[in-house]
Amino acid sequence: MTRADFPEPVKSLVGELKRLPGIGPRSAERIAVWLLQNPKADPPALARALQTAAATVRPCPQCGFFATAAGCGICDDPQRDDAMLCVIEQATDVLPLERSGAFRGRYHCLGGKLSPLDRVSPDDLHIPALLRRVDAAPAGLEVILALGSDVEGEATANYLAELLRGKNCRLTRIAQGLPAGGGLEHADALTLLRAMQGRRGC
Ligand SMILES: [Zn+2]
Numbered sequence: 001m002t003r004a005d006f007p008e009p010v011k012s013l014v015g016e017l018k019r020l021p022g023i024g025p026r027s028a029e030r031i032a033v034w035l036l037q038n039p040k041a042d043p044p045a046l047a048r049a050l051q052t053a054a055a056t057v058r059p060c061p062q063c064g065f066f067a068t069a070a071g072c073g074i075c076d077d078p079q080r081d082d083a084m085l086c087v088i089e090q091a092t093d094v095l096p097l098e099r100s101g102a103f104r105g106r107y108h109c110l111g112g113k114l115s116p117l118d119r120v121s122p123d124d125l126h127i128p129a130l131l132r133r134v135d136a137a138p139a140g141l142e143v144i145l146a147l148g149s150d151v152e153g154e155a156t157a158n159y160l161a162e163l164l165r166g167k168n169c170r171l172t173r174i175a176q177g178l179p180a181g182g183g184l185e186h187a188d189a190l191t192l193l194r195a196m197q198g199r200r201g202c
Contacts, residue, residue, distance in 0.1 A: 010036065062133075064109030064126060065091050074107055081105040085137070085169075086144045087130065087160065089113050089153065097146065105144075108133060113152040114159055120152075122159065130160075134167050141169040149176050149194070175200075 006014065010032055017028035035041045060067035062075045074080065074094070084105025088094065091109045110125040134143060143164055147153040157173060164171050177195030178187055187195070 006032075059091065059109075063107045064111060065094050065107060079104075082138065083140050084142050084144065085133065086146050088146050089148060089156070093146065103144075105142075110147075110156070113147060113156040115152045115155075125156075127160070127163070131163065131167075134164060134169050137169065139168060143169045143171050145171070145173045147173075149190075 005011070006029075013032045013035070014025075014028045017023055017031050018025055020028075023031070035043050035046070056068045057066050058068070059065070060072035060075055063072060065072055065074050067073070067075075081104050084103070085108055086097065086103055086105055087108050087110065088097070089110055089112060091111075093109070094107050097103050097107075108126070108130050110127065110130070112120050112125055114120055114122065114125070134141065145157045145160060147157045161171055161173075175194075175198040176191070177198050178184070178191065184192065
């Protein structure tokens with residue numbers, strides 16, 4: 001007697017699901033069974049959505065955000081402030097900034113951050129395109145570096161600051177400090193140091 005297992009099509013589905021980030025073998029099986037058995041599941045709709053998204057969504061050639069052949073929701077928006085360019089690591093970094101409502105300018109996605117350990121060098125990032133955008137911008141451009149506060153983010157910000165210094169733009173970095181709702185007793189020393197350095201008049 002051979003031990004029974006899922007038939008091949010289910011195994012193949014589980015195998016694909018397992019490749020998704022954060023999905024282990026057990027979760028992959030649970031999702032596969034749900035998709036095949038739950039009356040609310042609509043596997044063809046899921047397959048169509050996946051195919052359409054994969055076939056039509058591309059990085060915007062200008063800013064790097066998600067775009068389609070119809071254009072980019074950021075670059076094509078005439079209401080945005082052309083005098084502000086926010087430099088971010090990943091295209092997904094746009095979303096928290098947009099949801100905060102704190103920024104109404106343009107974006108430039110680097111596509112990563114400098115990391116010698118992961119062999120990410122300046123050549124791997126969209127830095128030449130950034131320099132071209134800065135050079136082509138009208139006078140009075142503010143370039144805001146909104147990079148992570150980890151070692152790689154810091155190194156990337158310092159590298160860009162060096163490159164952009166002397167260009168026709170004002171260079172700023174987002175402030176770093178305490179998270180909303182957090183007291184001083186929970187903050188680590190580096191966060192407190194940056195909060196102190198980033199203090200402003202009140
Ligand atoms: Zn764009």
